[in-house]
Amino acid sequence: MRARSVIGALGLAPCLVVLACLAPVCALGAERSIGVVLLHGKLGATADDVEGLAAALTDAGLTVSTPDMAWSALRRFDVTIDLALDEIAREIAAMRTAGVSRVVLAGYSMGANIALAFAARRSGIDGLIVLGPGFMPERAGFRSGVAEAVAEARRNERAGQGRVIGRYLDYGYDGYTYPIDASAASYLSYYAPDGMAVMPANAALMRTALPVLWVVGERDVVAERDRSYAYDLLPPHPRSSFLIIDAGHLDTPRQAAPALIKWLREAP
Template identity: 40%
Template structure:
């Protein structure tokens, strides 16, 4: 297959067709095979599997595209899905490129702000005590806290300030690969800027950081033309 396959990961608490739906349709119309697996942070699942298990789902989707004949696969996502795409690329070497759209879920920031401190302590105590039942702990979407019932071991994976979902750490440990990073100016975390994580990734001549006129939810749709142009430029079809 000449055009790269795309794995797109949806955001936190999302449900089909997801905020990535319009972008996924446009990619398919342009000839890209696209997979949009449901992940453990969907509204229907609410963290019923660990973060590491989520990365295995993304890696399996990438490998499925390769079995279908895609010799190049781009991992991408929106919000928490963008976070997970970065983490998967770091740990599984699944990607020939990365699409990071309105990245979300900031365990380090939540800890620094004291938002997750109590929940992390409760989850750690539960795990140390051998408890596995879901607890009501604090999650956050676009700066707004929300209680969710989540297995304590899963909470530690998703929310620990030194855990596997910390984007700056994951960006530092990427291989050099093409990275398109787009964030809306009306995103609650827009002010983190390119220095928070994008600038920590190894440089690549095809990497680019873009600011869009969009809010968090609207970023994938607003980025559609940008993504299509970047893919065509970065992964030209062989002669």
């Protein structure tokens, strides 16, 4: 399945094309009134990360958007998180325009971080799904691995070079660092230990109680399985759930599909 953005389907006649692509809600039954904006992981793509989950949700009768985001392998952090949140907001608005009445934002791996950042800072979603969240720039190992790169990016930003592309470091899920080219401003928004990708800070920042499904694989060596890390900091909601499933990091989206479909149908 090719990554698909609702906005990408708009062309030159937004309302007509979106309605044609997503189909009238009434004609497809109640479940077509549920939409999911699904965000891929770090330096990944929909085809690699969430294609199986997107297909399962679509087969279940849900409307699904899988935009290519700033942290994909193709775009490589070409905009800051704040601008990425604007892109997500446009995806959500396009679903609303198409007649989708309930929109849930879901993210896998780094996509989960950004989905949570959106929920903490923006509005317009009816629920949040966090899948295999494993990007933790505030943790000691991560911080030490990219400390010099973060310091350099801060110096460049203070010198008025925030938009200039430089070579920094990515902290891989294997514990090694890898070179990555990005602007200082963009790099800091994702990789700084006090940046917008930090999950506990974003969870604590949320003021609106949303139904949240937080899913972690039992064999996931990347994601944090302790619910006190960030989940317990969220505003409580009767439909929120913390779920550990039989999965590793890479297969969490596919293995989580049945639980997601059930939760999406039941959540208000």
